Amino acid sequence: MTHIDELLANGDDASMQAAAIHAANCGECADLLADWNDLSTTARDLHATWNSDTLWPRIERKLRSERRTPSFRWMQIAAAVVIMIGLGVMAAFALREQKEQRDFDKHIYVDNALNDVEKAERAHVAAIDRLEKLTDAKLEQPTTPLMVSYKEKLVVLDDAIAECQTNIERNRRNAHLRRQLLAIYDAKRQTLQDVLREETHVSNP
Amino acid sequence: MSPEDMLGATLAAATQTIVPEEASTRSTDDDRRLAAQCANGDTAVFERIYRTHGERMKSIAYNHLGNVSDAEDAVQETFLKIHRAASTYSGEASFSTWMYRILINTCYDILRKRQRRPEDQEDEGSFERTAPAVDDNKRIALRKLLNALPEQRRSVFTLFEIEGLSHAEIGNILGITEGNSKWILFSTKKQLQEQWKKR
Numbered sequence: 001m002t003h004i005d006e007l008l009a010n011g012d013d014a015s016m017q018a019a020a021i022h023a024a025n026c027g028e029c030a031d032l033l034a035d036w037n038d039l040s041t042t043a044r045d046l047h048a049t050w051n052s053d054t055l056w057p058r059i060e061r062k063l064r065s066e067r068r069t070p071s072f073r074w075m076q077i078a079a080a081v082v083i084m085i086g087l088g089v090m091a092a093f094a095l096r097e098q099k100e101q102r103d104f105d106k107h108i109y110v111d112n113a114l115n116d117v118e119k120a121e122r123a124h125v126a127a128i129d130r131l132e133k134l135t136d137a138k139l140e141q142p143t144t145p146l147m148v149s150y151k152e153k154l155v156v157l158d159d160a161i162a163e164c165q166t167n168i169e170r171n172r173r174n175a176h177l178r179r180q181l182l183a184i185y186d187a188k189r190q191t192l193q194d195v196l197r198e199e200t201h202v203s204n205p
Numbered sequence: 206m207s208p209e210d211m212l213g214a215t216l217a218a219a220t221q222t223i224v225p226e227e228a229s230t231r232s233t234d235d236d237r238r239l240a241a242q243c244a245n246g247d248t249a250v251f252e253r254i255y256r257t258h259g260e261r262m263k264s265i266a267y268n269h270l271g272n273v274s275d276a277e278d279a280v281q282e283t284f285l286k287i288h289r290a291a292s293t294y295s296g297e298a299s300f301s302t303w304m305y306r307i308l309i310n311t312c313y314d315i316l317r318k319r320q321r322r323p324e325d326q327e328d329e330g331s332f333e334r335t336a337p338a339v340d341d342n343k344r345i346a347l348r349k350l351l352n353a354l355p356e357q358r359r360s361v362f363t364l365f366e367i368e369g370l371s372h373a374e375i376g377n378i379l380g381i382t383e384g385n386s387k388w389i390l391f392s393t394k395k396q397l398q399e400q401w402k403k404r
Contacts, residue, residue, distance in 0.1 A: 047368065
């Protein structure tokens with residue numbers, strides 16, 4: 001880079017002044033500086049000015065119509081909100097479906113289990129009924145105080161069974177009541193066996 | 206040319222930089238207020254901006270695009286972009302610098318869209334000139350040379366030599382340093398000077 005290039009590259013007042021002083025004594029640099037300044041002078045004349053009466057009204061009209069239409073950003077926000085709501089509704093619907101399916105399955109399993117329990121209960125009750133029939137004659141006309149006591153115990157147990165069954169009808173799924181009912185039936189079965197044993201014991205002294 | 210004339214021409218060239226009034230005196234708060242008004246779509250504010258900067262904006266656009274129609278489209282598009290983006294104005298640069306940055310980018314977009322040199326659509330000669338300083342041949346020759354320059358070089362030359370912005374402002378508008386702007390101007394002028402001699 002020549003000395004004058006450095007001055008022109010710097011471009012500040014002092015450098016340009018120094019370049020002019022140098023060019024005054026150097027023909028080659030004088031030509032260079034003359035072209036340099038000629039470029040700047042011509043460039044200044046390239047500033048374009050023209051009358052455009054319609055430009056501002058056009059811009060104003062566009063700005064007004066832009067204000068009337070919702071901005072792109074707001075449209076983006078609105079679209080995002082709609083999509084979020086849509087996804088939320090779909091997710092809630094899917095969850096509800098899943099829950100309903102689970103509840104349905106649960107009901108099926110519970111109902112099946114209950115049916116099994118009730119079936120077993122019915123078989124158990126039928127067996128106890130058959131046992132009771134065997135003791136009917138003895139208990140109809142009790143001959144000993146012990147038999148009277150067994151008869152009274154069986155009446156109390158039957159009342160307890162009836163009460164328990166009434167409660168179970170109100171709430172089929174109450175396992176506690178069912179266990180209680182089973183315990184009462186066991187007690188009845190045990191009592192009926194005791195009656196039969198006593199009968200055998202009495203008839204075979 | 207006598208040494209005195211040479212000194213006078215050199216100083217005139219060096220000191221022709223005109224700092225835009227808006228950029229030099231507006232405080233950041235004023236610029237933020239102005240941006241807020243633009244974001245609200247206050248057309249009176251836009252009109253004030255147009256009256257203050259419109260002429261220079263048109264000239265910058267013309268010197269990038271080469272024809273009046275595209276230049277006016279670029280200015281119009283710039284105002285719409287200002288309206289849309291005013292709410293994001295951070296105040297890092299002055300409002301006018303930010304505005305000119307949008308204008309230059311809009312010009313680049315138009316140039317890229319049409320994918321051809323603006324000299325194809327030149328309409329030199331339809332301007333109002335109160336006192337032409339140079340003859341038309343020189344002006345047309347320089348404009349052709351400018352149109353052949355890469356975007357950034359053309360922008361630096363246009364903003365400094367034609368529109369009289371400072372290197373600091375050009376740096377802010379184009380996202381380059383002040384020193385870089387100086388260097389680009391120097392190398393561009395050296396390039397133009399070579400071609401200028403040959404004409």
